[in-house]
Amino acid sequence: EVQLVQSGAEVRKPGESLTISCKGSGYRFSDYWIGWVRQTPGKGLEWMGIIYPHDSDVKYTPSFRGHVTISADKSIRTAYLQWSSLQASDSAIYYCARREAEWDHSDYWGQGTLVTVSS
Amino acid sequence: EVVLTQSPVTLSLSPGERATLSCRSSQTVGSSYLAWYQQKPGQAPRLLIYGSSIRATGIPDRFSGSGSGTDFTLTISRLEPEDFAVYYCHQYSSSAFGPGTKVDMK
Numbered sequence: 001e002v003q004l005v006q007s008g009a010e011v012r013k014p015g016e017s018l019t020i021s022c023k024g025s026g027y028r029f030s031d032y033w034i035g036w037v038r039q040t041p042g043k044g045l046e047w048m049g050i051i052y053p054h055d056s057d058v059k060y061t062p063s064f065r066g067h068v069t070i071s072a073d074k075s076i077r078t079a080y081l082q083w084s085s086l087q088a089s090d091s092a093i094y095y096c097a098r099r100e101a102e103w104d105h106s107d108y109w110g111q112g113t114l115v116t117v118s119s
Numbered sequence: 120e121v122v123l124t125q126s127p128v129t130l131s132l133s134p135g136e137r138a139t140l141s142c143r144s145s146q147t148v149g150s151s152y153l154a155w156y157q158q159k160p161g162q163a164p165r166l167l168i169y170g171s172s173i174r175a176t177g178i179p180d181r182f183s184g185s186g187s188g189t190d191f192t193l194t195i196s197r198l199e200p201e202d203f204a205v206y207y208c209h210q211y212s213s214s215a216f217g218p219g220t221k222v223d224m225k
Binding site: 047061095099104105106109112 | 152154162163164165166169170175207209211212214215216217218219
């Protein structure tokens with residue numbers, strides 16, 4: 001059974017750093033792209049970027065480039081989304097999602113990670 | 120930049136009724152690149168339809184997708200109680216999502 005299991009909810013202060021994770025199981029992790037999606041009440045679902053764990057090729061949506069870092073460690077079947085300096089506007093639910101190809105539908109999603117940034 | 124618009128914002132229907140949801144793109148979209156997702160409170164989006172009309176694995180046949188160019192439709196032939204949720208269209212070659220249509224119980 002294909003599963004993407006994300007790390008738990010986080011609370012941080014503005015300016016702090018954070019890394020959340022997404023662990024895949026039930027399939028050949030290196031052969032599928034993993035994307036990250038932000039969901040907020042105000043802006044809905046937003047595609048942030050995507051990584052191919054096989055060679056760590058990363059593509060960012062322009063509005064997120066420079067603000068987050070997407071990475072993966074194929075040896076432990078895990079993808080990461082990282083912030084070096086959080087802002088209150090980063091408060092959201094973050095989902096990871098699997099794609100067979102870079103420009104493909106996302107067939108499996110993680111359960112989501114709630115990130116709260118507040119002073 | 121592709122912008123997706125969904126209508127209506129909210130659809131109030133009763134179980135057993137037919138639901139017709141619309142997704143319009145600001146640019147012509149290859150029909151191969153349009154998906155529909157269902158999201159219930161506290162859950163991740165669930166893939167229903169991809170390639171504008173292909174049902175994902177395990178999706179009941181009361182869900183169907185159609186359309187091409189800039190206009191796409193998700194139809195739920197007879198609403199079941201578990202179908203009341205928010206539905207999003209997604210154009211995955213540009214990674215744009217629509218704002219969603221909430222299907223709630225009348």
